[in-house]
Amino acid sequence: MVTFTPVAPRDTATRTPRGGAFARVPGTGTVTGASAAKIAARIAADAFAASRVVSGDQAPHPLAAAKVAASAARAHLNAEELRAREAELSEAISEATREKNRVEARRARLIAELADLNEERFVRETTEDAARVLAATGEVIEQTVTGEDRAQRMGQLAEEVAFAVTVGKPTGTRLLNDALAVAEDLPHVWDAFSSGALDQARVSAIVRVTADAPPVARTILDEQLAEVAPALTPAKLFRVAEDLRNRVDPVSPEARHADAFQRRGAWNEPARNGMMELTIRHSAVELTAAYDRSDALAKQLAIMEKQDHQERVNALKDAHTGSEEELAEAIAALPLPRGIAQLRADVLVDLISLGEIDTETPETLSASEGDTAPRATTAPPRGVRGQVLVTVPTRILAGLTDDLGPDATAEAILGKEFAQLDGYGVLDDDTAERVAFGIGSFRALFTDDRGAILNVGRDSYAPPKALRRFTEIRDQHCRFPGCERAAVRCDLDHSVPWDAGGETCHDNLASLCRTHHTMKGRGDPGTTGPGKTHKGWTLLDNVNGVLEWETLSGRRTTTHPERPSAAPETP
Secondary structure (H helix, E strand, C coil): CCCCCCCCCCCCCCCCCCCCCEEEEECCCEEHHHHHHHHHHHHHHHHHEEEEEECCCCCCCCHHHHHHHHHCCCCCCCHHHHHHHHHHHHHHHHHHHHHHHHHHHHHHHHHHHHHHHHHHHHHHHHHHEEEEEEHHHHCCCCCCCHHHHHHHHHHHHHHHHHHHHHCHHHHHHHHHHHHHHHHHCCCHHHHHHCCCCCHHHHHHHHHHHHCCCHHHHHHHHHHHCCCHHHHHHHHHHHHHHHHHHHHHHHCCHHHHHHHCCCCEEEEEEEECCEEEEEEECCCHHHHHHHHHHHHHHHHHHHHHHHHHHHHHHHHHHCCCCHHHHHCCCCCCCCCCCCCHHHHHHCCCCCCCCCCCCCCCCCHHHHHCCCCCCCCCCCCCCCCCCCCEEEEEEEEHHHCCCCCCCCCCCCCHCCCCCCECCCCCCCCCHHHHHHCCCCCCEEEEEEEECCCCCCCCCCCCCCCHHHHHHHHHHHEEEEEEEECCCCHCCCCCEEEECHHHCCCEEEEHEEEEEEHHHHHHHHHCCCCCCCCCCCCCCEEEECCEEEEEEECCCCCCECCCCCCCCCCCCCC
């Protein structure tokens, strides 16, 4: 059930005088009184319509009987046997996923066949038309197919695919392009796709990277990516594929980045309910700095708003003389602190539209009647900058290029080392050199030409800071299976707990985001405490940064660091 509570103005399009009517839907921000009235009227109408539905016994869920039967069949099993059944079900889910992938591959094959059939029909129609004209007039028609003709036919074919799959044309176009690419140019990827090892999302990520690659590069990409893709999430696969593309493409990363930079831009797109989405495409280094700065400012604002909210709660408690229910209602009427994502968006909009952060945040404008708590009117301190970390191979400092020449071996090509932007991937040498020599407000760390970390920065003499930086560079992201949260925003976890004898050293530390750090520490949520023996996700081993995990059901998997894990140098 949705309820509305009067609150102070917050997150509204226009400012209103004190005492204006506002409402809050629990779990969201506030809306104007007029909007609240409309929503309430809609809810009331929906409730009235629901009340008119003819009552009667609902039909049982199709799975209800099977669930009861399965539970009865398991009644004699102990906890370990039940966990073994969990592992069997988990594996069955994996097999169902592989089967789904095989079905998607079959669909791709059918789409490719449809495209071939369409091509054959077009040629046949053209030939038959020419034959009819020749028979009727004796005139020979030159049969030419322009790029515009082909583009038009591909557009019509994409519409056909979209119709068959019941999706929009953009999705139909992507499915068509993926099917043709994987069927014609990527034999190893096709084998992995048809066997169920890859799904449509991973295939699409590979096609995005290989679509315009030269044939020699595409051949290497096809073989290498088909091997590693099944173990990667689509997002990480895209980064790995981009990294490999930079290594094997004859066209230099600098030339391709310069070409892509010419297509930078910003676009807005209307969204529902009075919202809009802004998309910006720009250099990865600069946008990483912009995002990181907005995140840092948002976190500072979040602390201030939470403190402000707590102060007003305390003031209400001190001044209140009524019942507990009235106090609870008064506290519920206070504006809620904004979440980090909301604050990031607000910070970015303020900086772009105003040139500074609006110190009159919605929480500082006014509060409900009787609010006697002090108001926070302080903006975050000036000078907060985005943190950008780039690892730079020493060959760049020595003035050496990445050009290995036309006679380079495959081992040499695949062994090339490029600069890496933390959380993004490969950077071209020109950008890396700009960062390495301090042009801009970025931070550079150096590796040898095999990618092994040479140092963790001589500006950090305190071992904990140096060790944290080393682990962040090595891991790049949360080391829980499938998690892509950046390592710089993760906790540093002792694989063997400190209180169990674990050391604070590079091969007993790993980056885990707060969610997975907590999950690893306590197993199943809610199962801590005396006598609790429930098993959850378990970190079994950490060998030079290679982590072995046991899942909730007892299956095992391994995650690998992004970079080699030699012991860090000590100052």
